[in-house]
Amino acid sequence: MGNDNSSAITIDVDRNNLFYYSGETVFGIVRLNITGENLETREIYISLIGEIGYTTLSSSGRFGSFENENKIKFYYKKVSLSGPSITQQEFIDDCGRYAWLFQIPLIDNLPPTINQPDTFPHQWTIGISSLLSDALDIAPFKDVFWSTTNEPGSAYKPSPMEPLPEREIVIAILSTGPVSPGDAINYTDSKRIMKCCRQDGLILKPDRPITMIDLLISDWSQNNGNKQGELYSTQSTINEQIFYIIFASTMQRDYLIYPLLIGTHSGVIWSYENPLELIIFDNNHPLDVSANKCNSSSFCLWYVSPLWQFNDVNNTTYALMEKTQTTIVLEGSAAEIVQLLVYHSAMNVLNLKCFLSPITGQAQLVVTPSRVTCSGVNGDN
Template sequence: MSGESDKHAGNWNASSKVIRSGMQGGPVVLFNLTQRGEEDVLVISPFSRFMATSLTQRNKLSASALEYGVIGSMSYIPANYAHTMIVFYSQNGINEGIRQWGQTMQQAYNRTNEHRLNDLTINYLGYYTDNGGYYYYNTEQEMNYEETMVNVAHRIPLPFHYIQLDSWWYFKGIGNGVSQWTARPDIFPDGLAILHRRLENIPLAAHNRYWAYDTVYKQKYAFALDVANGKALPIGNDSFWMDLFVEARNWGLVLYEQDWLNVQTIDFLPTRTDINLGAQWLMSMGAAAEQIGMNIQYCMSLPRHILQALDIPRVTHARVSDDYAVHLRDSTRSQWNIGISSMLADAIGLAPFKDVLWSASLQPGSPYGTSSKEILPDREILIATLSTGPVGPGDGIDYANIQSIMKCCRADGLILKPDRPLTTINTLVADWAFYDGIIQGELYSTQTTINDRIFHIIFASAMKRDYTVYPSMIGSESGIIWSYDNAQITSIFDDTHPLEVSTSKCNDQSICLWYVSPLWQFNDPIRTKYALLGEWGKWTSVSQQRFISITTNKEKTQATITLQGVASEIVPVVLFNSNLHSVTVNCSMSTENGQANVVVTPTSVICS
């Protein structure tokens, strides 16, 4: 979600209506099509009162106008009430312009990346049971959920650092809303605290949805009620959230997943009539999470929820896609294509989450029918890894592809990720608008910086037309480029040797992935050039989680690349040397400090 389901692009003029309005509306990005999205950009958005502000596009005779203001259904506006908006200009193109707008917003709200960077569920491999997972309202045969989850932890040989429990575990009431957020005895007969111990105290992430009108909590706490829609909402002026989170912490909760944010907001009359309630709800939730030291994931969020998270530091990530089950049931619905929605989440400081995934194509016994299939498992794992958000496989116990999943991370489950999420390159965004909202393919890029050296990744799939990619289009300098499946073949990547991305190769049934590395030159007689290509067999070939530094001696005759990992872990590192071409060295991480050094000279590459 995060605006994913209602995103749109087109040519805005006096007669067109291309900008989404109302509750689903979000920031508007304006750019000049003749510049292909590479230069002048305006970002227009609310600057405050995010939950109570909306925009509309109004066509008046020969003009079309954007109008921002208080949601029209609000019943009362207090005296001296004020809301603000921002018009942000950048000359650096769509991606960088949105990023700069987001930095301005974060600075205004004193938001930092502290909790995002330290969130266990973002940094380490986890297991998910949400809509798309094998165990979504589904257990192993002749097992209850408690035994199923214990078997997941003990029988799948992967370094999971947490397990997510979706909506199947708690009590529901009117309209299938939450009546009581505690474990049903038919699901976990021994309770969540015992489950946590049986899982050897592995941390838990837990799902929650909208509150039912008949929730038991309204007997003790203040709730706003909507009889017509059968829903309720904690008003947030008492200890409700603190009590809820303290109890949950006792059974191992480290991540609270607030799902169905759109439904709780749109289909609940009080949030559309009380000008303060929407923000009060989310702020009180966040304040309790801050006191407890617990992080929050937003799911099925509207852009207004993402913007409100500016003021809620414990919201560390947000799902930016539709439910994965949609894709499993119909492979033509590309749930993995998050290159646009990731821009908004990341700009505000949230890690984008692709949702659960399958690592094997066919998984009999799943709850999605006999025809359900993942046509390209590697694409799912790749996108999740390069999103910088959680990586959460949800395979059945007997179906997990261990080798494929481990391309995401180190031996201990630490995810190897780029510095920023994979996002759609500017040219594709411009063509999305030019073709009136019809995307011409999924062509993304991202990057990682080690010291002052920047490494880039280019991804393509489901291309509908061919493109030529030049270094400037991804913010890269000239360098060496190679495909993820063959590090032995390298090419120059510069303005005279661009990358050709073709529909025949990078179609809906395939993935294309290239890595771009900067070249450096030694001060030897023949000016030998070298480049770090990265770690072989991982989706992020160069990551800060693996590579600590790249240094060169004063004479510029030797370079030392320091990497880190698990003690005794073997890491295959690939380098380019203009004398030796592609060289792979297997580095064993030290048992003392978990590090190793690759030493590069004009005539040798060794690991010590």
């Protein structure tokens, strides 16, 4: 049935946000207002169609690559509202107003399964797709994001918002792919965005894309295919020492994460929100990932560092190492001021301000059994 200037069709459903979950029923009403000539129809019906959209890249040789948009239909339901009798092929509706109630039950296994609101797949949940990307030696792209929660005037409907801009930025950085803010003019939060990089714009990304921890994947089979949250890890290697990052959000239950679950042995761990509190991380002291804390409206981020030792009389333990002195070269943009937190077991956590050389953009962090200093290379302070 078409819709021209002489007739108007409206469809109203039972909620404003148009968001439904598997197993629910869509209730609504279809209204038809015929204002001109009588309307001849074969059937009046409403259909609900579910499609998954994705893009692929194809190459045509010297003409470069082209992006193709693809769709896969995964759900279809048709509800007939009005039609002719058995002996009729079509029927005529007179001028006037018509209304039909409808209800469309949704099946329980809509892909992806979203029986729980907090597990609805957002474009920041890249933990699984990153596994494939990493295996192919490519960086995943988590899509653009807003650095500000609300941006009036957006073309997205009905009421778009970025609930946790910092979560979007963190995932973009840890994806190792592009960090792409898509803010409207005058809505860019530059302070938030610059957490991704050095002063000269170099993105501070890990060595590999952040991926789902295997334990979460194995738990799917024990929970009817429902994810128990987004619990990821990644790593960076500096001078043959491996440093890890653990991320958690939308957790459905608590987890204990042991070093072997992320491929390490032991070390110290601290959180993004409280870097002054260091905790031992080993088989006797696992990380407690709380579903109450790392929920759908928040995220948790931890950093894991190996413990190194000086071979001094007191057997002092450090997060940075050699025999009696360790010199670590810091690199950034010229004349940049870098704020550092350094753990020293004799002095706890030290807050240092390092002034990078205006010539080389480097500074030296020197650690001894009794002190920690930082100065620009070539004697610049």
